Amino acid sequence: MTKRFNALIFAAAIGLIIVAIGLGFLIGLNNPIPWILIIALILIPVAYKKFNANSEIVWKDEYSVGIEVLDNDHKKLIYLLNQFQTAYDYYTDAEFERQALEELVAYTRFHFEREEGFMKQSGYPDFENHKKQHESMILQVESFVEKYKREGHESLNEVSQFLTNWLLNHINGTDKLYSKHLIEKGIQ
Numbered sequence: 001m002t003k004r005f006n007a008l009i010f011a012a013a014i015g016l017i018i019v020a021i022g023l024g025f026l027i028g029l030n031n032p033i034p035w036i037l038i039i040a041l042i043l044i045p046v047a048y049k050k051f052n053a054n055s056e057i058v059w060k061d062e063y064s065v066g067i068e069v070l071d072n073d074h075k076k077l078i079y080l081l082n083q084f085q086t087a088y089d090y091y092t093d094a095e096f097e098r099q100a101l102e103e104l105v106a107y108t109r110f111h112f113e114r115e116e117g118f119m120k121q122s123g124y125p126d127f128e129n130h131k132k133q134h135e136s137m138i139l140q141v142e143s144f145v146e147k148y149k150r151e152g153h154e155s156l157n158e159v160s161q162f163l164t165n166w167l168l169n170h171i172n173g174t175d176k177l178y179s180k181h182l183i184e185k186g187i188q
């Protein structure tokens, strides 16, 4: 069940309660039912918030690789992932969804190239292995983009899960391994 569907259900429930409150007061102000419904109306947003636990990824200091420009890239990737997740969850517009996916893929490529440039220029010993991880991720993403072109919206949940897990694990694992070397070589 998508968040958009949940939002519609909650909006419909609010509408019904408001109508029931109006009808209840028509019977008389001593009628307890509309007063109970008013309390329910106040509690609905709280329940909605809890029901729709926030899946937004939040940047944490522990993700830092200690190099500002690369941290900023990683922050932007997290922002684009969240934007992509919102596009999937609310499915308001196929064009917005496609653009969010394209933007995320394009920035991932851009970031990988920047990171590889730093590793290469500084003679990072594990450069080839790191680059291979980037390349296999890009191949995987390209296959997802093709799948999206064939299957549309429903294929995006898999893409979102994969990108979120892969990027967070990569940033927090493989990327951190280059920190000491790059910083020692004067890259900031």
Ligand SMILES: [Fe+2]
Binding pocket: 074, 111, 115, 170, 171, 175
């Ligand atoms: Fe990275």
Ligand SMILES: [Fe+2]
Binding pocket: 115, 130, 134, 170, 174, 175
């Ligand atoms: Fe990387």
